[in-house]
Amino acid sequence: MLKIENLHVRVDDKPILKGITLHVKPGEVHAIMGPNGSGKSTLSHILAGRDGYEVTSGTVTYQGKNLLEMPPEERAREGVFLAFQYPVEIPGVSNVYLLKAALNAVRKHRGLPELDAIDFLKMIKQKIKLVEMDEKFLYRAVNEGFSGGEKKRNEILQMAVLEPKLCILDETDSGLDIDALKVVSDGVNSLRSADRSFILVTHYQRLLDYIKPDHVHVLAQGRIVKSGDASLALELEERGYGWIDQTVSVAA
Amino acid sequence: MNAQYIERYESLVDALPGQHLPWLNALRQLALGSFAASGFPSPREEEWKYTNVTALEKKLFQPLVSAVSESVDTAWVETHKLADTWSLVLVDGRFNAELSELADLPANVVVTNISEALQQHPEQVKNLLGSALTHESHGFLAFNTAYFSDGAFIAIPAGLVLDKPVQILHVSTHSEALANTRSLVGLGANAQAKLIETFVGVAGLSYLTAAVSEICLAENAGLEHYKVQVESEKAYHFGGVYASQADSSRFIQHNLSFGGLLARHEIHAELTKGCDCELNGLFLAKGRQHVDSHTLIHHTEPYGTSRETYRGVLADRARGVFQGRIVVHPKAQKTSAEMNNRNLLLSEDAEIDAKPQLEILADDVKCSHGVAVGQLDPESVFYLVSRGVDTETAKNMLTFAFANEMVEKIGLDSLRGRVQEHLLDLFPQTGIRRDWL
Numbered sequence: 001m002l003k004i005e006n007l008h009v010r011v012d013d014k015p016i017l018k019g020i021t022l023h024v025k026p027g028e029v030h031a032i033m034g035p036n037g038s039g040k041s042t043l044s045h046i047l048a049g050r051d052g053y054e055v056t057s058g059t060v061t062y063q064g065k066n067l068l069e070m071p072p073e074e075r076a077r078e079g080v081f082l083a084f085q086y087p088v089e090i091p092g093v094s095n096v097y098l099l100k101a102a103l104n105a106v107r108k109h110r111g112l113p114e115l116d117a118i119d120f121l122k123m124i125k126q127k128i129k130l131v132e133m134d135e136k137f138l139y140r141a142v143n144e145g146f147s148g149g150e151k152k153r154n155e156i157l158q159m160a161v162l163e164p165k166l167c168i169l170d171e172t173d174s175g176l177d178i179d180a181l182k183v184v185s186d187g188v189n190s191l192r193s194a195d196r197s198f199i200l201v202t203h204y205q206r207l208l209d210y211i212k213p214d215h216v217h218v219l220a221q222g223r224i225v226k227s228g229d230a231s232l233a234l235e236l237e238e239r240g241y242g243w244i245d246q247t248v249s250v251a252a
Numbered sequence: 253m254n255a256q257y258i259e260r261y262e263s264l265v266d267a268l269p270g271q272h273l274p275w276l277n278a279l280r281q282l283a284l285g286s287f288a289a290s291g292f293p294s295p296r297e298e299e300w301k302y303t304n305v306t307a308l309e310k311k312l313f314q315p316l317v318s319a320v321s322e323s324v325d326t327a328w329v330e331t332h333k334l335a336d337t338w339s340l341v342l343v344d345g346r347f348n349a350e351l352s353e354l355a356d357l358p359a360n361v362v363v364t365n366i367s368e369a370l371q372q373h374p375e376q377v378k379n380l381l382g383s384a385l386t387h388e389s390h391g392f393l394a395f396n397t398a399y400f401s402d403g404a405f406i407a408i409p410a411g412l413v414l415d416k417p418v419q420i421l422h423v424s425t426h427s428e429a430l431a432n433t434r435s436l437v438g439l440g441a442n443a444q445a446k447l448i449e450t451f452v453g454v455a456g457l458s459y460l461t462a463a464v465s466e467i468c469l470a471e472n473a474g475l476e477h478y479k480v481q482v483e484s485e486k487a488y489h490f491g492g493v494y495a496s497q498a499d500s501s502r503f504i505q506h507n508l509s510f511g512g513l514l515a516r517h518e519i520h521a522e523l524t525k526g527c528d529c530e531l532n533g534l535f536l537a538k539g540r541q542h543v544d545s546h547t548l549i550h551h552t553e554p555y556g557t558s559r560e561t562y563r564g565v566l567a568d569r570a571r572g573v574f575q576g577r578i579v580v581h582p583k584a585q586k587t588s589a590e591m592n593n594r595n596l597l598l599s600e601d602a603e604i605d606a607k608p609q610l611e612i613l614a615d616d617v618k619c620s621h622g623v624a625v626g627q628l629d630p631e632s633v634f635y636l637v638s639r640g641v642d643t644e645t646a647k648n649m650l651t652f653a654f655a656n657e658m659v660e661k662i663g664l665d666s667l668r669g670r671v672q673e674h675l676l677d678l679f680p681q682t683g684i685r686r687d688w689l
Contacts, residue, residue: 048638076640088635092653092660100688101649102639109640117687141653158639 007058034219077109079165149180185210254291269367283397345431369405410440424453537570
């Protein structure tokens with residue numbers, strides 16, 4: 001599904017990622033944890049195709065293709081989805097308009113016909129139940145005036161509608177109370193399948209109580225310093241990130 | 253220079269309406285003297301600093317002497333009429349009875365043309381004419397007073413709530429022609445009405461529209477006024493709307509400007525005690541279009557409220573001007589005034605001059621203003637693109653949304669749909685699916 005090999009990334013001449021290697025197989029859930037400033041968000045952004053980052057070396061291969069060469073809209077159409085840490089408010093564009101525009105762009109790319117209004121509505125009413133959102137949110141402007149929890153649910157709704165292959169959740173759990181966290185996690189869990197992979201970028205172990213990862217990686221100072229199974233997350237929860245930092249400094 | 257206009261127009265003065273009324277002749281003479289002295293406004297005048305209309309003097313647009321426009325495409329005119337309204341159609345500056353629909357007006361409501369009103373209701377015309385222009389003067393107004401060939405006359409008696417809107421449809425069908433009209437709107441105490449003024453012209457024609465509307469609202473009257481400007485892409489447009497508001501009256505104005513090569517809008521209101529005034533504006537310009545919105549709100553007495561929201565979208569080499577002035581007079585304590593203007597520049601060569609002015613001469617007031625000029629937010633573009641939408645469509649969606657928020661404020665359903673069509677027709681050119689809106 002996704003192969004990141006020795007990826008080095010700079011922002012304004014400052015190295016942020018210093019050699020990341022990560023392999024994600026279909027159906028796997030990987031959690032990337034780490035302290036603030038470790039480069040977690042940079043990794044999510046670079047996979048989604050945001051500009052302002054300079055790849056100095058390394059490769060990213062997605063389903064056998066060079067991901068870094070694809071413009072962001074093509075990545076989305078090929079099945080890469082980023083749930084934003086801070087979803088943007090877009091006044092004047094209704095949620096339902098964006099969902100139609102996005103879904104039909106993706107369908108067109110896959111050689112599928114446009115969904116007609118009735119089928120679309122049927123589909124969307126189903127998907128919105130997944131994230132326990134009121135249907136009136138469909139007709140409101142994208143994220144405008146939404147609470148933190150509503151914005152994150154809206155991200156998961158978009159994900160459910162677009163049915164991506166690789167879902168990257170950038171700190172989706174931050175700013176959520178426990179009820180919203182459960183809703184979001186249930187939404188994600190219901191989307192898990194043998195051919196869909198997830199990268200969960202998070203600061204806290206809390207999310208992983210609800211979404212069970214296959215692999216956990218610890219990112220610190222731009223490198224993956226430790227990888228393991230779900231138990232690594234528990235260890236981090238207990239001991240904090242302090243011991244990781246020490247490990248890194250010792251290694252350096 | 254204007255001498256040419258005066259010379260050329262001498263012969264047709266006899267054809268102007270109201271020749272039998274000495275007071276009107278005197279008024280026209282006065283205005284003519286003023287126009288002869290000043291000519292059209294010059295960029296040297298502070299209020300005309302950003303809009304140069306000297307081209308008009310070279311162009312020498314001519315009023316059509318004949319009252320009949322034999323070549324009007326009636327089917328085309330019909331497409332610009334709104335459903336379920338009374339309509340008064342002015343073709344090239346003259347009333348066209350066949351195209352107008354004024355049957356079944358409520359008793360005592362007058363909706364007619366100025367020429368007719370000068371015959372039937374000369375005293376009412378005399379009372380209204382110039383009453384909203386007591387503090388206004390510039391070359392265009394003098395020109396308009398001196399030479400107006402017709403216009404609409406609307407009088408709603410006290411206490412009457414008009415259940416259907418009235419549409420004044422200004423149509424231009426001749427090249428190099430001048431449509432110079434004066435419209436008068438008077439609402440009695442507690443009366444309520446909705447009025448739409450639509451300006452259209454045959455595509456490709458160059459002509460001049462000079463339309464002045466005076467609105468007089470008696471105590472506690474309420475008017476919703478819409479101006480929709482979709483002139484031809486080569487047209488020159490000067491349109492002034494001047495409202496005089498008696499105590500507790502309400503004036504809501506929407507100024508939607510899409511067409512014309514050069515368009516100047518003046519929307520001025522003078523508020524007295526406890527009045528409400530809401531000015532909403534949207535202007536879109538591309539190519540080499542120039543659009544100028546000049547607003548002025550006078551708070552002369554206490555407890556007035558004004559809310560002003562203008563948005564501009566400028567592409568290519570288009571140029572926009574927003575001059576918004578609010579004056580709070582010494583007596584106007586407890587005034588609440590807000591002005592907001594946001595402009596979107598879609599190209600490096602597009603330009604906007606935005607000049608908000610608050611003059612506060614009272615000490616117990618709540619006033620604010622804000623102006624923003626910018627490009628599309630890259631974060632928003634990326635968000636849409638990351639969902640699979642291509643960059644051009646994403647930009648068009650955001651541009652459309654920015655403009656459409658002003659369209660959404662239109663209270664009349666049929667008009668809102670129509671204006672949205674104009675928006676979609678003109679701007680942005682691609683990417684917005686009507687059936688998804």
